[in-house]
Amino acid sequence: MATKGKDVQSPLPDPQAQTESTAALLRELVAHLRQNRTQLREEWARRITRAQLLTAMTEEEIFAEATSVYDNYVEALETGTFEALQAYARNLSERIIPRGVETHEVVGIVLLLRDVLARSLFGKYHEDFDKLNRILDAYEPAANRIANTVAVGFVQERERIIRQQQEAIRELSTPVLQVRERLLILPIIGVIDPQRARQLTEQLLRAIRTNRAKVVVIDITGVAAMDSNVANHLVQTVEASRLLGATVIVTGLSPEIAQTLVTIGVDLSEMATVGDLQGGIEEAERLLGYKVVPLEELTPKA
C-alpha cells in the first residue's frame, strides 16, 4: 500500500509531510502547555467558578478535578490517542453524576479549557500571525475532538445509569400476587409505557394460567396519570384476561384519572371498576363465593 501511494503523483502537498509538521506543532504546543501548567490551570479553575459551573462541588474539588482534566487533556494532545481520556471521562462522570452535575456544565468546562488554552496561544504567538495560524490549525481539531470525547463519555455514562435504573424499576414493579385461591391482585405503581404495559399483560396472563385464577384485581392507585394509550392498554389487558376466563376488577382510579378518562372519551364500559383495593377484593370474594365473617360469629353459642 505504501509503495503504491508513492507512485501516484499527487498535486496536493504530501500528507505525510503535513502530519509531520502538525505533530511538530503539537509537540511545541504541549511543551508550552506543560510550561504554563500552574498558571493556565488556575486561570481555568477561576473561569469555571466565575461562570458558576460545577456548583455542586467545592472550590478545592474543582481545582483537583481541573488538574487531572488538564493533565489528561495535554496528554491526549501529545499522544493523539483518546482511550486514556475516554476512560478518565467515564470515571469522572461516574463520580460527578450522582452529585447532580448536568451535561451543560461538563460541556461548559471543557469548552472553557479550550478557550483558556487558545487565549494563551494567542498571547504567545500574537507577533507571528502565520505561526499562530498553523498552531491553531493543529490545535483546534484535536481540542474539538477532546471536547467531543468528554461530552460523549459523560452522556453515555448518564444514559447507562438511566437504562440501569429503568431495568431495576421494571423488574421491581410488576408483581402478580395471589391473595386467595383463584384470586390474584396486580398492583401497578408508576408510569405505564407501551413496553411495560405489554410486559404487565404477558405476566398477568401467565399468572392467570399457572394459578388458575378466576378473578383478578388490578389496583392502579399508584398510577399518577393516564392517557388514552394507557387506558387502551388497560382495556386490552382486561379483554385478554377475559379470553382466559378470568374476570378483571380495576380499583383505585383517582379522581383526576376518572376525570381525564371521561374527558378524553375512553370507553371503559366493559370494565368493572371499584373505588379502592379493599372494595375490589370484597367484590372478588363475592364473585368467588367467599364470605368473610368475624371469628366470634363462627363459634357456636354455648
Next chain:
Amino acid sequence: MEVPILKQGHYLIASIQSALTDADLSQLREALIERVGRFRARGVIVDVTALDVMDSFAVRTLRDIAHMARLRGAETVIVGIQPEVAFAMVQLGLTLKGVSTALDLEEGLAFLNVQTQLRIDRGPGRLDRG
C-alpha cells in the same frame, strides 16, 4: 382434518387438535349447530388449547358458533385460549365480544353447569309470576 364432537350429558364438546383450515372451521360450525338440535344439547364447549395461532376467520367462526348455538337453545363457552394467543387477539382487536370463555375444560363445564342451572331455576319462576 375433522374435529371430533363428543356428547357428554347435556353438553357437546368439540376439541380442536390441530390447526384448522377455513373449510374445516366452517364444517365444524355446521356440524355443531346441527348436533345441538339432534342431541338437544344445553351447552357447547369448544376447546382450543392446541391452537397457537388464531386468525380473524377462526375468531369469527367461534363467535358465530356461539351466537347460532344460543339461537338453538345452547350456551357456548370457548376454553383453553393460550396466554400468547389471547394477547395477540386483543392486539388485533379480535376480542370475542359476547362469547363466554373459560380457562380449561373443567372450568368450562363448571361454568355451563351454573348457567344451565340458573336458567332452569329462573325459567318457571318467571312464568309463575306472569
